[in-house]
Amino acid sequence: MLELNDISTSYGQVSMLRGVSLHVRKGELVCLLGPNGAGKSTTFKALSGLLPLDGGTARLMGQDVAQKGTEKLTALGVGFVPEGRRLFPSLTVRENLRLGYDASGCKTSFDQRLEMIYDLFPRVKERMGQQARTMSGGEQAMVALARALIGDPELLVMDEPSLGLSPKLIDEYFDTVARIHAEGKTVLLIEQNAEKALSIADRGYLIVRGQIMVEGARAEMLADDTIKHMYL
Template sequence: MTGATGPMLTLNDIHVYYGNIAAVKGVTIDVNEGEIVTLIGSNGAGKSTTLRTISGLLKPRKGNVTFLGRRIDGINAHDIVGLGIAQSPEGRRIFPKMTVSENLDLGAFLRKDKAEIAADKERMLELFPRLRERIAQKAGTMSGGEQQMLAVARALMARPKLLLLDEPSMGLAPVLVDLIFDTIKRIREQGTTVLLVEQNALAALGIADRAYVLESGTLKLAGSAAELRQDDDIVKAYLGG
């Protein structure tokens, strides 16, 4: 599903530092339109740093990031949202004192199309029926799983072309993990490309088209998700096999 112009998103040899410490060292990644691509690796591998670089929260010291044929490294984070990239951050940073409804409205803050915003909000409540039951509740009083659903739904309210998901299954009960991953598949079916950072590698490889394995800030492996699931070394190292 890629256009003739190449991948939707390209990270080309990016190096990202915290102070003097290199967190990401020369990572190159492509995401094509219509794909679910996952970044897997242990804690501290550089997965979240990579996402934060795409969304403009961090600037690479070397290398570049291209989205839809345009360089976006060096652009402010809120302008990157305007270009069509939305991130649901690690740790479900929702607004706890606001209701579910208000949180969803905030996800659409850059948009002016009132009727379509209302239609998208309804679509989110169909995607996450649990949120409809909680629509007037303050977000901070909900369970972790419900807050995670809200964080994803809020990001989708920006109607992104590319959705960045940072550890969506973190701290969730297994039944909710399944629900979140089923929902990610549905999000892609509805036309949104997804880049997923996930420690639950097995679940991520179960829904992804392709995967990149990061280790200590460098790219160790890349391939189809199905192939990596069959790779004994990967299973031992990352999938708890």
């Protein structure tokens, strides 16, 4: 479904990603792990069209999407959960969800998609008229995920969703992501919390200093000495 081949990026003269390759098959939950500054969010920006590639290719369902831009990728069936949530603070929950729905080009009605969201996040129904900036961090995280899902994407890409959440909320959040995956959604989870990410992932990659250092199935990742030393 998603394939990054030998991609390289930079910020000005500073090289960030150097020959990064990864793939996500339909129905998988794949995690990309790494310490701060390793290149995780840069990978998110590169595959979401926010950062141009210096080299390599990015393909979604076989289609070259390297220069298409985020709005085109959303219309092609990718739901994005950016780091820090990035909700529109002065808009209500309903308005934030509506923007996500309209960008997706989803054929199912907005009201029907809302029912799915209410089933997954019952609290969202209670907060529909509330401005996003007045919500707690955990509630904002829930709305950001709901906004990515409202258009029924083929692929869900998440960047550090656990950032700033309490341990209890992190457990609840990852339980929800596991449920979404179990119901058939393909997920790329970019995350620093290796233990939680690997607990629900099928496969994983470890990125360090802009390069993929380790990749493998969940059991292989958990047994890898580098990952055990750095995270577990």
